[in-house]
Amino acid sequence: MHWQGCDVAFLTQHGKQHLVGPPIEAALGCRILHTEGYDTDKLGTFTHELARPGSQMDAAREKARIGMALTGSSIGIASEGSFGPDPVGGFVPWNTEVLLWIDQKQDLEITGWAHGHAQSLQKPIQSLQELELFALEAKFPEHRLxxxxxxxxxxxxxxxIHNVPSLMEAFERCRSQSNNGLVYVENDLRAFCNPTRQNIIRNAASDLIQKLQSLCPACDAPGFWVDRRIPGLRCRVCGRKTRLPISEVWHCQICKMQEERAIHTKALADPARCDHCNP
Structure with a gap:
């Protein structure tokens, strides 16, 4: 195994090592070196104190780099999440998680991704009745606020905020400090506070493990995975090519080998997905 017995740095201060460490260690035989030697809130917070200066991947790379520097390891992983509307209708809160693996000696960077519905609600409220309704919808107290x-x-x-006494205390304190009678309440999106997000992080770890265990048929390097998809699946009604994929191109980061593989799903595309039949 490529990383049997290797130390892998993981900088996190929100408990993510408990989510991704055990499955990665079991799959790869490596050791996760957890460190909290840097305040990752300096790279951005979900609660607006500090905006993330770059992209989600930029933040993940910086976390991995800092973790490796703190531990002296040449291998590091980093987890970074983002929240927004769902990519289809734009109405559902959505969570995208990336788990990044960097091996400096092999010049290798591999990412695991997962997406899903987010428990990410926010609302200005005025009364205890409104707070009670919001807490139910926000899945409190399992999900903190x-x-x-x-x-x-x-x-x-x-x-x-994790229980009813702390919820009441926070509400009274914020209401006494409010200049407009409103209190703004939302789900706490940090990983240790949000079980829904925890599940998506676990899924990102599973995706990463699959990619780390996928070896190049030419040079045996890990991370042999789909680089792009080639459209062209023909419509069942008109026979024209659609934007649905007909094959995938797999790619090796080390030797640069590429291999096109057919996608064996549907023989023909539904006309609803055809730009000619359904413009």
């Missing part, structure tokens, strides 16, 4: 006075950018934020 954050609260702040007045609006979503107020600096006096209370995080990690």
């Amino acid at each position: 954050t609260m702040r006075p007045s609006h979503e950018d107020h600096p006096a934020i209370i995080k990690g």
Whole structure:
């Protein structure tokens, strides 16, 4: 195995090592070196104190780099999440997680991805009745909450609210500090506070493991995976090519070998997916 007995740095301060460490160690035979030697909130927070300066991947690379520097390991992993509307209708809260693996000696970078419905609600409220309804919808107390006075950018934020007494205390404190009678409450999106997000992080770890265990048929390097998909599946009604894929191109980062593989799913495309039949 490529990483049997190797130390792998993992910088996280939100408990992610418990989610991804055991399956990765079991699959690869490596050792996860957890470190909290850097405040990852400096790379951006979900609660607006500090905006993420770059992309999701930029933040993951920086976390991996810092983790490797702190531990002295040449291999590192990093986890980074993002939240927004779903990519289809734009109405459902959506969570995208990336788990990045970097091996400096092999000049290798492999990513595991997972996506899914997010438990990510936010709302300005005024009364205890509104708070009770929001807490139910936000799946509290299994999912923790954050609260702040007045609006979503107020600096006096209370995080990690996890039971009814702390919820009531936070509400009264924020209401007393509010200049407009509103209290802004939302799901706490940090990994240890949000079980829904935890499941998506686990799925990203599974995706990463599959890619790490996929070896190039030419040079045996790990990370042999789909680089792009080639469209052209023909429509069942008109016979024209659609944008649906007909094959995949697999790629090796090390020797640059490429291999086209047919996708054996449907023989023909549904006309609903055809730009000619359904313009």
